[in-house]
Amino acid sequence: MLRDALALTEQGAKSLRRGAAVCALANVVLMLPVGVFYLVTGEFLAHLEDPATPLPLLAPYLVLIVAVLAVVFATQYWQYHATYSVVYQESARKRIGLAERLRVLPLSFFGKRDLADLTSVVMKDTADQERLFSHTMPQLFGTGASTAIVAVMLLAFDWRLALASLWPVPVAVIVLLATTRLQTAATRKKNAAALVLADGIQEYLESNREVRALNRTDDFLARLNGNVDAFERAKLASELTTGTAVSSTQTLLRLGTVTTILAGTALVAAGQCDLLVFFCFMLVVTRLYDPINLILQSTAELIDMRESLARMRAIEQEPAQVGSVDFAPQGHDIVFDGVSFSYENGEPVLTDVSFTAREGEVTALVGPSGSGKSTAAKLAARFWNVNAGHITVGGVDVAGVDPETLLTDYTEVFQDVVLFNGTVMENIRLGRRAATDEEVLAAARAANCDEFVRKMAQGYDTPIGENGALLSGGERQRISIARAILKDAPIVLLDEATASLDVESESLVQEALSRLLVGKTVLVIAHRMRTVLGADHIVVLADGRVAEEGAPAELLAASGLFARMVSLQGAAADWKL
Ligand SMILES: Nc1ncnc2c1ncn2[C@@H]1O[C@H](COP(=O)(O)OP(=O)(O)OP(=O)(O)O)[C@@H](O)[C@H]1O
Structure with a gap:
């Protein structure tokens, strides 16, 4: 219960309970x-009133004072350990847990x-x-318990003074x-x-180059x-709301001291309360309000x-994508069988799509932008x-396979290549860590990298900058x-890649690709005529449906949509071939 309410790990909830008990x-x-x-003052005053009463003995009281100080020191030290030290371990567990979850x-x-939001949660x-x-939290729970204990003690000692000093506590809690609700609303806005x-800020940093190229820096900065x-207005409003609530509560607590003085003075004057008891109440009251x-x-x-x-x-409560880690497909044909899919917004993106991408073949997906x-x-x-239908690899439905296990059989070469801020060697080794x-x-060498890498200052050990800048x-x-x-x-x-590479660079990339693709199941989002006509199988998508499929020669001979689009290629500007 405590664990769920405060999003703690099991160990963290245990530590908090222990910390609260130690704080109390x-x-x-x-x-x-x-x-x-x-005790000391009582005996001393008794001696003043009646000299026949002996003065308090110094030695036992000295021992008692030293013992009390030792207990105070020990509990303070224990409290420090039970709250401050263990909590850092909880924080580490929490960060690792969240990162694992995101995975x-x-x-x-x-x-x-969005990214800024998730980064803010983890950090x-x-x-x-x-x-x-x-x-705060252990003190919060601990103070609740200790205030209750001290309140009972005070009531037992003198219920009238106890009421005069304790009334602000429940009132302060009620005001808070x-x-x-007001404070929460203001905090949410902030x-x-x-x-x-x-x-x-993140968008500006990421798109700095484009913003400058488009001469939009001033607009961007004005928006920022x-x-x-x-943010400043929201923060001020939030601080004002909370500040007002907190100051009024603190004033209430101060009023508690005033009412204790008034009640105490009246009771002492009426001879209904001992001056020493009143004095001790004053000492306790100030300490009672401190935590x-x-x-x-x-x-x-x-x-x-x-x-x-x-x-x-x-x-933590978002359902994870799970599946079996035993993935033993018979070959690597990818079969789409009546697949329908939409993103979060519910707009259908694929409707009843069926086709097969065979092992050892290049299957090209073509169609207009957004198809x-x-x-x-x-x-x-x-x-x-998928929302409906099945996608199988070698006869195994991918929906039942653990995503990480599944991806060991996949390589993705996407347009937006992600490179890390390490050396060339480290970036390539990401393909297989044990290589x-x-x-x-x-x-x-097979990917035609060797020549340009060797020209770099430190060869394969050259750092390539953030995202390979x-x-x-x-x-x-x-x-x-x-x-x-x-x-x-x-x-x-x-x-x-649609990005226009120069002819030499493009042929180097093509050559590298042809070495990569031999014998694989290749599913290519095709943009170039050469790839489309060189593919073994073409699947033409239009509006999320399969409009046509077959070998390039068959589709051309059938004079259907694909053939028409190929012949009208120049005019059909929205087609990407
Ligand atoms: N993450 C996403 N969330 C919501 N909608 C998306 C997302 N990604 C793509 N879409 C939408 O799904 C539709 C299909 O997009 P998709 O990128 O698959 O098309 P595409 O044929 O590959 O286009 P292009 O050739 O321009 O890359 C588009 O309408 C697009 O706006």
Whole structure:
């Protein structure tokens, strides 16, 4: 229950319970010196009133004071360990847990949540949780318990003074709870504005080159400034709401001291209360409010945390894409059988699509922009689950196979090559981590990378910058082909580059590809005439349906849609061949 409510791991919930118990104990132990003071002063005053009563003995009290100080020190140290130290372990567990979760979530999830949002959950929300679970949550639960214990003790001692000092506590809690809704609404607005701002900054950094090329820097910066202003306004509003609630509660607590003084003075004057008891009450009251004040100072963070927890829980509760890790297909023919699919928005993208991509053949998907070619290729690798029909590989339905296991049989060479900020060697080795240097070099040679890599300052050990920023388009593609050759998976999904490479670069890429594709099941999103006519099988998609399929010669001879489009290629501007 506690675990679900606060999005903790099992170990984390245990640590929090323990931390709260230790905090309660530490808070109660802090009252012990007041008890010692009460005893010593009591005896001393008794001696003043009646000199026949002996003075308090120094030695036992010294021992008691040292013992009390030792207990206070020990519980404070224990509290520190039980809250601060263990919470960092929980935070590490939480981050790893979230990252693991993201690894098994379907890609559809990433369409719903943007990158800045997810980064903020893994980095900021876990850090917020870490701070709160070390500084506030154990104290919050612990203070609840210790205040109850101290309240019972005070009531037993003098119920009138106890009521005069304790009344602000429930009233403060009521005021805080009553204003929670307002505070939550303001916090939500602030978080939404922060996300828009983070998104804007990320977009600007990512598209900096395009923005400059289009001379739109001023517009972009003006929009960013607007986002900063909106965030500032939302943050001010949120702080004002929380600040007002917290200050009024703190004032209420101060009123508690005032009412204790008034009640105490009246009772002492009427001879109904001992001056010493009154004095001790004053000492306890100030300490009683201290931990509550501490929690009040964290109200904004507590409210923020509710939002953070909801976002973490959303990731943890999102259904993962799971399946069997025993994947033993008979060959690698890919069969689409009555496949229909739509993205989150529900618009049909593929409707009743059936075709077979055979092992050892190149199957080309062609069709107008937006006809569903890329979607079909990605569905073959279970990037998403189909809504109807089946996709099988070697007779095994991909919907039942663990995505990571399935992808060991796939290589993707997509247009948007993703390279990492490492050396050329490291980037190629991503194809197969266990590959030896010789195997990496052989793959690089087969992918026509060797010549340009050797010209680089440090050869294969040259860092290639973030996302390969230091490489040309053709070079990036050849690196990704080298990776694919190294992986040597039986199925290749290929999204042919539309980016215009120069003739030499294009022929180097084609040559590298032809080495990669031999004997594989190749599903290619075709854009070039040469590939289309060189394919073994063509599937023509139009509006998400199979309009025609067959060998290139058959389709040309049939004088159907494909043949018409080929002959009208120049005029049919929206066709990508
Ligand atoms: N992640 C997504 N979420 C929602 N809709 C999408 C997504 N990806 C693609 N679509 C939509 O699905 C339809 C098919 O897109 P797809 O990229 O599969 O077509 P395509 O034939 O490969 O196009 P192109 O040749 O332009 O790359 C389009 O209408 C597109 O807007």
